[in-house]
Amino acid sequence: MGSAAENFDYIIVGGGTAGLTVANRLSEDASVKVLVIEAGQDHSQNPLALTPGLVVGMYGNPEYDWNFSSTPQSGLNNRIINQARGKQLGGSSALNFMMLLYPPKGSLDAWGQLGNKGWDYDSLSPYLRKFATFHAPPQSAKDAVGLKYHDDSVIGDGPIQVSYGEGFGKSNAVWMETFAKLGLEMKADPRNGKALGAFQQGANIDPATHTRSYAASAHYTPEIASRPNLTVITETVVKKIVFDTSGAEPVATGVLVRTKQGTEQTLSGGEIILSAGALMSPQILELSGVGDRSLLERLNIPVVVENPNVGENLQDHPISTQGFEVNPDVPSSDVLRDPNVLNALIQMFQDGGKGPLGQSIISVAYSSLADGEGVYSEDARKALFASHDQHAQTRDGKLLRELLEGPNEPAVEYFLFPGQVHTVLDNPASMADYLLPTSPENYLTVMTMLNHPFSRGSVHITSADVDKLPSWNPGFNSNPLDLEISARHIQFVELLLRTSPFKDLFKPNGARIPQVKGDTLENAREVVRQSQVSDFHPACSLAMKPRNQGGVVDDRLRVYGTKGLRVVDASVFPIQTAGNIQTMVYVVAEKAADLIKEDRKLKA
Known part of the structure; x- marks a missing residue:
């Protein structure tokens, strides 16, 4: 590790999705010395991290996962919900479900509209191309899921490898067909900024090896790791950022760390870049004396x-979940409950990445506002918001309302998950409890994710001890509009279930998880309260906004009131984007690296 006397140009706190991306880009300049400090271990050669189908084996294990539990959620029948957070090189890109979705134009233009110059869709588009490389879908994928809208020219040239596997089957094909029947056929490539309908997204899986392509494998290759100007240390905890407070404005000069051996030392840097994620970057700021005065004084x-x-x-x-028992001939990942099946699949994967464990077969759909009768008209969209006018009065709320009343913005993302999901739990030990098949029947699960929540949560320290996880309160359904929108889309799932060919996958009157049928609006609300959990996309907790409008960082990601300190991770999102957020974490990191390089040139 770097000695205490060594001075780095940049110290990056957190070797996760954003942190490793920034470290790779900054250390491209051989004259710049970069240090990355990661609390977890390096698992980049570990089969659990590399094998797509073994991801559940990391959940709840303190060697891989910080394993957050929420405060009791009054909007979810007082349930405590769980959230996995990556505690390893690569961060949460090491234990996510590898779904690579691109946000629609409106959801990114909202970032710019909130006072952030250079952060609209057109400004960010080059980074959407820069962070990943897409591999052409194989013919088997085209045969199964269509992909007629796929734009072969959108390839990109980045280190994250994105592919479409060979494992799609009847259920995926039926998903596409049924959404099209209900007026939601994908007509344009969703990577180009406009997306409504069912589609097959790529997965960050390297098609050559069938292994997870993530921040550690892409941005910390042996070649990058051998750069003499890049130092990465693991199993080292940052206790706080050190400030020089002698001048008019506090200057971040280094970090106090606890090493793997348990000793404490201060490491010095020209600039500190905080990339510990949306739940832990706020923790480190508060431990360092940046935050709400009354909390810190207490x-x-x-x-x-x-x-x-x-x-x-x-x-x-x-995300709310509805699981339905399938007919005997419909494939379900629930067969993995049989250890003999799992062991056979592991053997297959070890033989050159063959078989289901090297695949991602979740399909998705973007839908504008809808309910059990189908997709809403413009009048119906406006009527829903008019009846909840008092719940969309903030600046964010008005912006979201305008987006969702328009014709192009997906209010929800649906997922077709290949097995059973048990989110109807009061206080799970880890995310594995949600995902391990414990019911004897075989299921497929339809998940309904709210793209644009009106509710706001918080994350704060409750102790000055760095080892005590901060208190995470997602505040789900604290704004009643969220429950109303989610419930109506639960009703839409019941319509999906009544529509052929989708309905032909399931046993008539088969088992359900949860047992409540989301047919009436009140029943649908109860499905949400019983089954809703986090889709592990926390963001916006150190928002990039004007300071007097709730901001913590400016549009160059510098922390207000300080010098020499930036934040680069999902916490700086000003407002949540539509779709799975790992794409945008890479985009923010790529853009941040360019901003930091620009500012360095200006100082030179």
Whole structure:
């Protein structure tokens, strides 16, 4: 590890999705010394991290996962819900479901509209091309899921490898067909900024090896790791950022760390880049004296910068689940409950990445506002918001309302998950409890994810001890509009279930998880309360906005009230985007690296 006397140009706190991306890009300049500090281990050669189908084996294990539990959620029948967070090189890109979705134009233009110059769709599009390389879909994928809308010219040239597997089957094909029947056929490539309908997204799986392509494998290759100007240290905890407070504005000069051996030392840097994620970057700021004065004083932490916005404005994608028992001839991942089947599949994968464990077969759909009768007309969209006018009065709320009343913005993302999901739990030990098949029947699960939540949560420290996880309160359904929108889309799933060919996959009157049928609006609300959890996309907790409008960082990601300190991770999102967020974490990191390089040139 770097000695205490060594001075780095940049110290990156967190070797996760954003942190490793920034480290790779900054260390391309051989004259710049970069240090990355990661609390977890390097699992980049570990089969659990590399094998797509073994991801559940990491959940709840402290060697891989920080394993957050929420405060009791009053909007979810007071359930405590779980959230996996990557505790390893590569961060949460090491234990996500590898779904690579691109946000529609409106959802990114909203970033710019909230006062962030250079952060609209057109400005960010080059980074959507820069972070990944797409491989052409094989013929078997085209045969199964159509992909007629796929634009072969959108390839990109980045280190994250994205592919479409060979494992799609009847269920995926039926999904596409049924959505098209209900007026939701995908007509344009969703990677080009406009997307409504069912489609097959790529997965960040390297088609050559069938292994997970993630921040550690892409941005910390042996070649990058051998750069003499890049130092990466693992199993080292950052206790706080060190500030020089002698001048008019506090200057970040280094970090206090606890090494793997348990000793403490201060490491010095020209600029500190905080990339610990949306739940832990706020923790480190608060431990360092940046945050709400009353909270810091209560915990005897000296106040360096007073900003009550730190840890507020948290937005996550809540996801509700409805599982349905399938007919005997319909494939389901629930067969993996048989250890003999799992072992046979592991053997197959070891033989050159063959078989289902090297595939991602989740299909998705984007839908504008809808219910059990189908997709809403413009009048129906406006009527829904008019009846909840008082719940969309904030600046964010008005922006979201305008987006969702329009014809092009997906209110929800549906997932077709290949097995059973048990989210109807009061306090799971880890995310594995949601995903391990414990019911004897075989299922497929339709998940309904709210793209644009109106609810806001928070994450804050409750102790000055860095080893005590901060208190995470997603605040699901704290704004009643979210429950109303989610419930109507639960009703739409019941319509999907009544429509051929989708209905032909399932046993008539078969088992359900949860047992409540989401046919009436009140029943649908209850499905949401019983089954909704986090889709592990926390963001916005250190928002990039004007400071007087709730911001913590400016549009160059510099922390207000400080010098020499930036944040680069999902916490800086000003507002949640539509779709799975790993794409946008890479985009933010790629753009941040360019901003940092620009600012370095200006200083030179």
